[in-house]
Amino acid sequence: MNRNLEARPRYQVIKDFIYQAIRDRTYPAGACIPPENELAKQFSVSRMTANRAIKELVADGLLVRRQGLGTFVTRIQAESPLLEVRNIADEIRGRHHIYSNDLSLLDRVRVDDNLAGRLGIRVGDHAFHSLIVHKENGRPIQLEDRYVNATLVPDYPQQDFCQTTPNRYLSDLFPLSEIEHIVEAVLPNKQEQELLKISPTTPCLLVNRRTWSEGQLISCARLVHPGNLYRLSSRSSLA
Amino acid sequence: MNRNLEARPRYQVIKDFIYQAIRDRTYPAGACIPPENELAKQFSVSRMTANRAIKELVADGLLVRRQGLGTFVTRIQAESPLLEVRNIADEIRGRHHIYSNDLSLLDRVRVDDNLAGRLGIRVGDHAFHSLIVHKENGRPIQLEDRYVNATLVPDYPQQDFCQTTPNRYLSDLFPLSEIEHIVEAVLPNKQEQELLKISPTTPCLLVNRRTWSEGQLISCARLVHPGNLYRLSSRSSLA
DNA sequence: TGTCTATAATTGTATATACATTTAACGGAG
DNA sequence: CTCCGTTAAATGTATATACAATTATAGACA
Numbered sequence: 001m002n003r004n005l006e007a008r009p010r011y012q013v014i015k016d017f018i019y020q021a022i023r024d025r026t027y028p029a030g031a032c033i034p035p036e037n038e039l040a041k042q043f044s045v046s047r048m049t050a051n052r053a054i055k056e057l058v059a060d061g062l063l064v065r066r067q068g069l070g071t072f073v074t075r076i077q078a079e080s081p082l083l084e085v086r087n088i089a090d091e092i093r094g095r096h097h098i099y100s101n102d103l104s105l106l107d108r109v110r111v112d113d114n115l116a117g118r119l120g121i122r123v124g125d126h127a128f129h130s131l132i133v134h135k136e137n138g139r140p141i142q143l144e145d146r147y148v149n150a151t152l153v154p155d156y157p158q159q160d161f162c163q164t165t166p167n168r169y170l171s172d173l174f175p176l177s178e179i180e181h182i183v184e185a186v187l188p189n190k191q192e193q194e195l196l197k198i199s200p201t202t203p204c205l206l207v208n209r210r211t212w213s214e215g216q217l218i219s220c221a222r223l224v225h226p227g228n229l230y231r232l233s234s235r236s237s238l239a
Numbered sequence: 240m241n242r243n244l245e246a247r248p249r250y251q252v253i254k255d256f257i258y259q260a261i262r263d264r265t266y267p268a269g270a271c272i273p274p275e276n277e278l279a280k281q282f283s284v285s286r287m288t289a290n291r292a293i294k295e296l297v298a299d300g301l302l303v304r305r306q307g308l309g310t311f312v313t314r315i316q317a318e319s320p321l322l323e324v325r326n327i328a329d330e331i332r333g334r335h336h337i338y339s340n341d342l343s344l345l346d347r348v349r350v351d352d353n354l355a356g357r358l359g360i361r362v363g364d365h366a367f368h369s370l371i372v373h374k375e376n377g378r379p380i381q382l383e384d385r386y387v388n389a390t391l392v393p394d395y396p397q398q399d400f401c402q403t404t405p406n407r408y409l410s411d412l413f414p415l416s417e418i419e420h421i422v423e424a425v426l427p428n429k430q431e432q433e434l435l436k437i438s439p440t441t442p443c444l445l446v447n448r449r450t451w452s453e454g455q456l457i458s459c460a461r462l463v464h465p466g467n468l469y470r471l472s473s474r475s476s477l478a
Numbered sequence: 479t480g481t482c483t484a485t486a487a488t489t490g491t492a493t494a495t496a497c498a499t500t501t502a503a504c505g506g507a508g
Numbered sequence: 509c510t511c512c513g514t515t516a517a518a519t520g521t522a523t524a525t526a527c528a529a530t531t532a533t534a535g536a537c538a
Contacts, residue, residue, distance in 0.1 A: 059298050117268075117269070183422060183444065184444060184466055185424040185425075185442040185443050185444040185445075185464075185466030186424075186442055186466055187440065187442050201426065201440055203424040203425055203426050203442035203443065203466070204424050204442065205422070205423065205424040205444075206424075225424075227423055227424030227425055227442070
């Protein structure tokens with residue numbers, strides 16, 4: 001069990017093997033994969049270890065199990081990587097409209113308890129905070145309220161955000177490896193009403209976006225869009 | 240280990256206990272829950288069984304673990320569903336809550352110009368129209384306003400929607416090959432206010448979902464969720 | 479032919495045990 | 509006081525084993 005040189009747990013080796021076999025269609029959609037006992041024998045592990053590998057792949061949605069029957073490759077694959085990392089400026093220019101923005105705030109803050117959780121850093125550490133209004137043909141279309149890990153991105157405040165959006169700057173600097181979106185419907189608070197020039201009863205789409213690079217949480221942003229001006233859309237084919 | 244009368248696995252009992260304790264703030268966000276050994280002792284199970292319960296709650300996103308430190312209640316709560324073909328009933332049951340629904344309308348209509356476009360059929364053709372309120376612990380959480388291609392699914396009205404949601408019925412019948420989502424923020428209309436029991440100023444997430452099977456448009460649904468009760472969330476790794 | 483039954487295969491749950499790894503905290507050496 | 513090693517606590521990985529539950533199938537029986 002000396003893993004100093006080996007590093008990979010055995011259940012992970014089995015997961016990788018099955019994952020690969022699904023990807024290259026050795027086990028096509030709907031196919032039955034070898035039973036736990038056989039996997040255990042082939043990889044010289046106990047059944048419990050094979051079981052763990054399979055259970056995790058089931059949790060990931062790649063396999064389904066039926067007691068008494070066997071373990072099968074999921075037919076409906078590939079939930080879409082929804083809500084891509086769209087750059088709002090590119091999106092607007094793609095509509096042949098004019099993009100502009102206002103930087104209405106940029107400072108350095110100590111993170112409180114709540115923010116520390118969202119940014120994955122310790123209470124009291126520093127973060128940069130920027131508040132930018134993105135405009136399409138001069139009309140506010142998105143309010144970007146962003147916190148950035150100051151340790152990882154010390155030069156963040158030196159950027160000229162008229163030229164480069166934070167989104168683009170950060171993703172150029174750090175290769176994006178993971179992204180999270182949480183979408184809800186809200187009413188705007190006072191500040192949001194003013195900056196977006198909307199009424200208190202205009203429903204807004206709130207997108208909470210967090211981005212990681214190599215396991216490091218780089219930034220979290222709160223993107224507020226007036227509901228009548230913006231839609232998220234996705235269409236995906238399922239294998 | 241005779242479970243004929245008991246039914247619930249022991250790891251499930253522990254999961255439920257912890258889940259409940261998180262909900263009622265016995266373990267508030269960020270708090271440390273008892274270590275595996277202690278849970279095992281308290282519930283008179285082996286450490287592996289306690290471990291299973293905790294691992295599954297981690298997979299569900301309710302807990303995070305740090306080796307050497309302990310197991311903690313996740314700070315960022317309330318991730319709900321992905322923007323995927325989730326069955327609302329399964330989703331609610333996954334939260335250990337009670338699912339129910341009201342079928343408030345079910346009829347056969349001739350499609351008008353607008354609907355014909357959305358359903359991809361000809362004006363004057365028939366479609367079924369259902370209006371269902373989905374409830375979590377008796378509280379309305381989603382209004383499903385659905386149109387179904389009557390030519391392809393002639394038996395749609397014969398279903399018992401208390402047992403099987405339209406979503407599940409349709410996807411069992413037609414293998415899902417393509418899905419489209421358009422998400423926006425809206426205020427509820429009069430009917431929606433009444434059925435969802437919300438005020439006119441409650442912002443709502445409106446998800447327009449259309450599903451195809453083998454190139455055929457099966458159904459389009461308008462899903463309205465009160466904003467304070469529902470979130471869409473997606474997290475994806477980018478290769 | 480059709481129906482029931484036993485059986486084998488496979489997954490599901492549970493335990494006891496062992497050792498590895500990570501982290502914080504404590505205490506001593508300098 | 510700082511640095512460093514030890515230790516205790518907690519999670520992480522792995523095994524061998526046992527029995528339960530579910531399902532299909534093959535064979536017995538009427």
